[in-house]
Amino acid sequence: MNRILIIAYGNPLRSDDGVAWQAAEELERILPDRAQVICVHQLTPELAEAASCSDLVVFVDASRDGNPGSVLCQLLSPESGDFHFSHHLTPQEILVICHRLYSAKPRAFLVSVCGECFDHGEQFTPAAISAIPRVLSLVRTAMEDRFPSSFEDAGTF
Amino acid sequence: MAERKTIVIDPVTRIEGHSKITIHLDEQGQVEDARFHVTQFRGFEKFCEGRPFSEMPSLMARICGICPVSHLIASAKACDALLAVKIPPTAEKLRRIFGLAQVVQSHALSLFHLSSPDLLLGMDADPAKSNLFGVLEKEPQLARDGIALRKFGQQIIEQLGGKRIHPAWVVPGGVSDPLSPENRDGILKSIPEALAIAVRSIAWLKATIERFRGEIASFGNFPSLFMGTIKEDGGLTFYDGKIRFVDATGRVVADGLNPGRYFDFLGEKVESWSYLKSAYYKPKGFPDGIYRVGPLARLNVSDRCGTPCADQELAEFHELQRSAVLSSFHYHQARLIEILYSIERLEQLLNDPEILDPHVRALARPNSLEGVGAAEAPRGTLFHHYKIDEQGLIRWCNLIIATGQNNLAMNRSVLQVAQHYVKGEKITHGMLNRVEAVIRAYDPCLRCSTHAVGQMALKVQLLSPQGTVLDEVVRS
Numbered sequence: 001m002n003r004i005l006i007i008a009y010g011n012p013l014r015s016d017d018g019v020a021w022q023a024a025e026e027l028e029r030i031l032p033d034r035a036q037v038i039c040v041h042q043l044t045p046e047l048a049e050a051a052s053c054s055d056l057v058v059f060v061d062a063s064r065d066g067n068p069g070s071v072l073c074q075l076l077s078p079e080s081g082d083f084h085f086s087h088h089l090t091p092q093e094i095l096v097i098c099h100r101l102y103s104a105k106p107r108a109f110l111v112s113v114c115g116e117c118f119d120h121g122e123q124f125t126p127a128a129i130s131a132i133p134r135v136l137s138l139v140r141t142a143m144e145d146r147f148p149s150s151f152e153d154a155g156t157f
Numbered sequence: 158m159a160e161r162k163t164i165v166i167d168p169v170t171r172i173e174g175h176s177k178i179t180i181h182l183d184e185q186g187q188v189e190d191a192r193f194h195v196t197q198f199r200g201f202e203k204f205c206e207g208r209p210f211s212e213m214p215s216l217m218a219r220i221c222g223i224c225p226v227s228h229l230i231a232s233a234k235a236c237d238a239l240l241a242v243k244i245p246p247t248a249e250k251l252r253r254i255f256g257l258a259q260v261v262q263s264h265a266l267s268l269f270h271l272s273s274p275d276l277l278l279g280m281d282a283d284p285a286k287s288n289l290f291g292v293l294e295k296e297p298q299l300a301r302d303g304i305a306l307r308k309f310g311q312q313i314i315e316q317l318g319g320k321r322i323h324p325a326w327v328v329p330g331g332v333s334d335p336l337s338p339e340n341r342d343g344i345l346k347s348i349p350e351a352l353a354i355a356v357r358s359i360a361w362l363k364a365t366i367e368r369f370r371g372e373i374a375s376f377g378n379f380p381s382l383f384m385g386t387i388k389e390d391g392g393l394t395f396y397d398g399k400i401r402f403v404d405a406t407g408r409v410v411a412d413g414l415n416p417g418r419y420f421d422f423l424g425e426k427v428e429s430w431s432y433l434k435s436a437y438y439k440p441k442g443f444p445d446g447i448y449r450v451g452p453l454a455r456l457n458v459s460d461r462c463g464t465p466c467a468d469q470e471l472a473e474f475h476e477l478q479r480s481a482v483l484s485s486f487h488y489h490q491a492r493l494i495e496i497l498y499s500i501e502r503l504e505q506l507l508n509d510p511e512i513l514d515p516h517v518r519a520l521a522r523p524n525s526l527e528g529v530g531a532a533e534a535p536r537g538t539l540f541h542h543y544k545i546d547e548q549g550l551i552r553w554c555n556l557i558i559a560t561g562q563n564n565l566a567m568n569r570s571v572l573q574v575a576q577h578y579v580k581g582e583k584i585t586h587g588m589l590n591r592v593e594a595v596i597r598a599y600d601p602c603l604r605c606s607t608h609a610v611g612q613m614a615l616k617v618q619l620l621s622p623q624g625t626v627l628d629e630v631v632r633s
Contacts, residue, residue: 013219039320045270045289045300046308093290100293101301 004035004143005054005106007091010062011041016115016128020060023113023135030136035143042088045097052102058139059091059110062128068116069127071134076108109142111135162186164579166589178592180575188579191572193564193596194431202554210239210523210545215325217541217556223266226259226314227534228541229327230396234530235541236329238417239549241524247514248331253396254506255317255327256532257499260395261351262310263535264452264492267600268358269303272489275594276365280372281587299361302354306496309351313503316340331518341507348504352466355497359470362490369486375577376595377485377570380405382438382448383457384562386416386533391460393467393498395533401458402438402448407481411440416531419540419557436562447565450537451599452491457481462494464501470494485570488598495535523549534559536600560601570595 006027012018021039028037038050043059051057059076066072078095089097091110098104113135116125164180181190205216217232218225230252237244244252274287277296286294293300317336318324326333366373382405386398400414400422414422425434426443437446448454456475462468474494477487506512523545530541537559544553574595578588 044307045304046311049304049308096290097293097300101297101304 002034003054003056004031005050005057006031006035006037006060006139007043007047007051007057007094008037008039008060009041009043013120013122015117015119015121015123016113016125017062017118018122019062019113019115019124019128019132022124022129023060023132026132026136027139031139031143043091043094044088045094047089048094048097048101051094051098051106051108052104054106056142057095057106057108058142059094059108060135060139061110061112062115062118063112064115064118065112066114068114068125069131070114071131071138072110072112072114073138074110074112076110078105107142107145109138111138164575164584166592178571178596180571180579180592182579186580188572188575191568191575191592192431193567193571202556205551205554208551210236210543210549210551211329213541213543213551213554214327214329218325220556224259224263224534224536225324226255226318226327227532227539229324230256231530231532231534231539231541233327233329234397234532235528235543236530238528238530239523239525239543239545240329240519240521242330242519242521244331244519245514245516247335247511248517248519249396250506250509250512251317251332251336251517252327254336254503255314255332256395257503257506258310258313258317260310260499260535261496262307262314263600264496265303265306265310267535267597268362268489268492269299269306271600272594272597273299273303275590275597276362276369276489279368280591280594282590284586284590287590299358302358306351306354306358309347309500312347313344316344328518330520333518335515335517336513338513341512345504345507348500348507351500352497352504355493355500356466359490359493359497362493366486366490371577372591372594373484373486375574376591376598377566377573378483379569379573380483381566381569382410382441382446383454383481384438384448384450384538385455385458386531386538387459388463390463392463393455393459393461393471393495395499397532400538403458403481405480405483407457410438416538416540417529419529419531419542423540423557423562425557425561431564433564434561435564435568436557437565444565447569448562449485449566450559450562451488451535452495453482453485453488454537455533456491456494462498462501464498464505467494467498467501470497485566485595485598488600492600536560537562560599563599563601567596567599567601570599 006024008020008024010017010020012021024037024039076091076095078099095108113128113131116127161184162182166178177194179192180188183189201220213236214229214232217228220228270289273292278287278291318326382402384402386394387401388394388398400416401412402410404410422439424437424439427434437443438448456471462471471494527544532539539559540557542555543551546552571592574592578591
């Protein structure tokens with residue numbers, strides 16, 4: 001796995017919604033130079049071009065679904081579907097653009113941290129903080145191409 | 158007896174922020190009025206009170222994720238006025254570069270990502286296809302070009318400001334860091350491709366709009382004033398200059414106005430049905446003082462661009478109508494010409510021998526208790542006006558934003574399009590899309606005046622005066 005792109009997205013002024021940015025900060029510190037880490041508020045079409053230059057893309061975000069502090073990992077593919085765009089996209093839509101415009105199909109995962117509080121604020125809840133080590137672990141696992149056999153945190157493969 | 162009816166488009170899609178449109182029908186089913194309502198509340202002018210003035214650029218940048226740079230620049234200029242300093246020449250040039258990069262990425266978003274589905278697929282296209290994905294199916298190169306131009310502008314912002322969104326690099330007194338030779342060379346290297354995209358995009362648009370004669374004739378095609386900032390020689394500028402108004406004939410109505418005295422010539426009116434204030438040209442009163450700002454207005458008030466390719470396009474643009482160019486449909490072409498200008502001007506500025514000068518900030522304490530900063534944002538002229546106390550805390554703040562200045566024109570445009578296309582009681586997607594498309598032509602940025610949450614679904618209802626739903630169209 002040579003070229004790795006981590007896309008962390010969320011709003012760091014909305015408490016746990018910004019937990020992906022916090023995880024990205026850790027990832028930037030521990031990942032090798034061949035990994036590029038991008039933090040954005042929302043997914044926009046330009047990211048498809050960056051994804052097209054990568055072998056592995058890991059999207060990291062915060063979610064309201066599930067138990068606070070749980071981490072969900074999902075394998076993504078650029079399947080066709082009913083897509084819309086106004087100002088932001090889903091990870092799958094990024095992959096569709098990546099495929100259709102740049103003929104690239106990087107291996108891709110979505111790692112979602114279930115947050116507890118999405119109110120205005122820059123502090124994370126203990127639940128969100130506790131999930132960060134598992135995010136790092138999942139990203140490392142993805143980089144080592146060990147999915148899905150060693151995957152433990154439940155995902156929708 | 159026939160009933161009066163109201164069609165409600167709520168919310169309007171593919172624009173920045175949340176709004177709705179109501180179309181009022183008379184007893185004969187003819188459109189008699191239409192309104193563009195901004196349904197979000199804005200609180201920035203109030204909650205910044207009590208904050209140190211030096212925080213204002215960073216606070217104000219949070220108004221918008223699309224055009225934070227414009228707010229940074231206008232806010233920093235207002236703070237410069239509070240400091241009463243002249244910022245270093247290189248800092249001024251770097252701010253210009255920052256602002257031009259913003260124009261490129263913001264205009265590219267509006268044209269390529271939001272409006273190109275209408276232009277490429279037609280106004281009557283299937284709503285399920287009328288989006289970026291429809292564009293990349295039909296014309297992938299156009300989609301790639303849009304992405305490339307957005308990336309070009311965003312990368313410059315990131316290289317200068319340290320991040321794409323909400324960079325805090327523009328500060329009172331200048332900028333926080335000088336430009337590095339590596340970043341200058343990197344940007345210069347990307348200019349030829351960006352320029353080539355701009356040139357072929359203009360050629361594409363000019364060929365395309367031939368198919369939209371009906372829309373050109375009815376999309377905000379009415380007499381109004383136009384306002385913009387120009388250089389002393391009448392040239393296009395985004396950073397500073399004097400304010401000029403021209404009327405529908407192209408005649409200069411007012412010239413050399415000091416943007417720092419905006420309150421002498423601009424008034425604002427609050428309507429009960431919208432959170433967005435309506436600005437007007439004071440000497441003509443409300444609502445006769447209706448004026449437009451943004452790309453169409455800037456090109457109408459400018460005698461020249463000052464860069465070779467953009468000047469050629471401007472000359473051709475001015476030939477579209479013998480008077481000022483009145484149709485708001487031409488905002489699209491004006492946007493592309495401004496992209497072209499911005500790229501050319503970026504190259505000029507980056508090749509300036511002083512551009513790497515490390516002296517980029519003037520330091521001072523407040524020397525004035527009141528300051529106004531103005532700049533041309535992608536969507537039009539932006540004013541930030543602050544008053545502080547002796548401790549440097551904000552005591553009063555007023556923001557006049559492009560979308561508010563276009564509010565009267567957007568309302569009139571919606572009415573014109575509705576009168577032209579809305580017939581009878583049955584709602585069609587093509588009809589609705591045209592009503593929305595005229596708003597998109599202005600590229601309103603509602604987040605600039607409000608705070609938004611939620612999804613942009615579209616729900617249109619045709620209601621009787623008693624509130625009975627006569628027809629309904631829903632897009633998710």
